[in-house]
Amino acid sequence: MNQLEHHLDLGPAHLFPLAREAVLTWALQESAGVSVRPARRVRHGQVVDLRLNPLWPTSPRRLHGRDLTVPVGSCVIVRVVDEPDRAGFTYRTLPGHLEAGEETFLVSTGSDGRLGVTITAESVPGHPLLKAAGPVAVMGQSMMARRYAEGLRRLLAASASRPAQARRG
Numbered sequence: 001m002n003q004l005e006h007h008l009d010l011g012p013a014h015l016f017p018l019a020r021e022a023v024l025t026w027a028l029q030e031s032a033g034v035s036v037r038p039a040r041r042v043r044h045g046q047v048v049d050l051r052l053n054p055l056w057p058t059s060p061r062r063l064h065g066r067d068l069t070v071p072v073g074s075c076v077i078v079r080v081v082d083e084p085d086r087a088g089f090t091y092r093t094l095p096g097h098l099e100a101g102e103e104t105f106l107v108s109t110g111s112d113g114r115l116g117v118t119i120t121a122e123s124v125p126g127h128p129l130l131k132a133a134g135p136v137a138v139m140g141q142s143m144m145a146r147r148y149a150e151g152l153r154r155l156l157a158a159s160a161s162r163p164a165q166a167r168r169g
Contacts, residue, residue, distance in 0.1 A: 003122050011153075013109040016107065022152055023107050028151060029050070029148065033057065050074070051072060052070045053069050073093055073098055077089050085109045087106070087107055103121040119149060
């Protein structure tokens with residue numbers, strides 16, 4: 001069983017409402033090059049299909065009006081957290097997903113007045129090629145956790161700077 005925990009400080013706690021929305025609307029995944037369909041607000045029992053943009057951080061190439069992305073698999077939301085100081089969800093992969101297990105995305109504010117994101121996963125390779133790849137699969141999962149966290153940090157920085165730019169204009 002592969003176990004992963006990745007934490008990143010995102011800045012001051014007043015950014016929590018923006019982070020909450022990014023996590024509960026799949027913007028966190030989109031910021032890391034993962035498209036989610038259907039891209040509705042996260043809810044318990046929801047089943048989604050995930051696809052990876054292999055050219056991230058650039059936009060995926062298009063062919064005949066469709067994005068060229070790599071199918072990752074389907075997941076079902078098994079837990080949703082939406083509290084005054086924590087928000088996020090856990091999904092469990094479904095058969096056919098590249099990994100077999102669960103992943104949690106959680107933003108929270110601490111008593112120190114800081115906002116953080118924590119991404120945890122417990123999984124085993126779900127695809128025969130990933131099983132054969134061994135440590136490479138673990139490195140890929142760790143890379144994706146960093147992409148998710150950094151993507152959220154960039155989204156918050158861009159959102160937080162917009163009002164200041166509007167006031168200057």
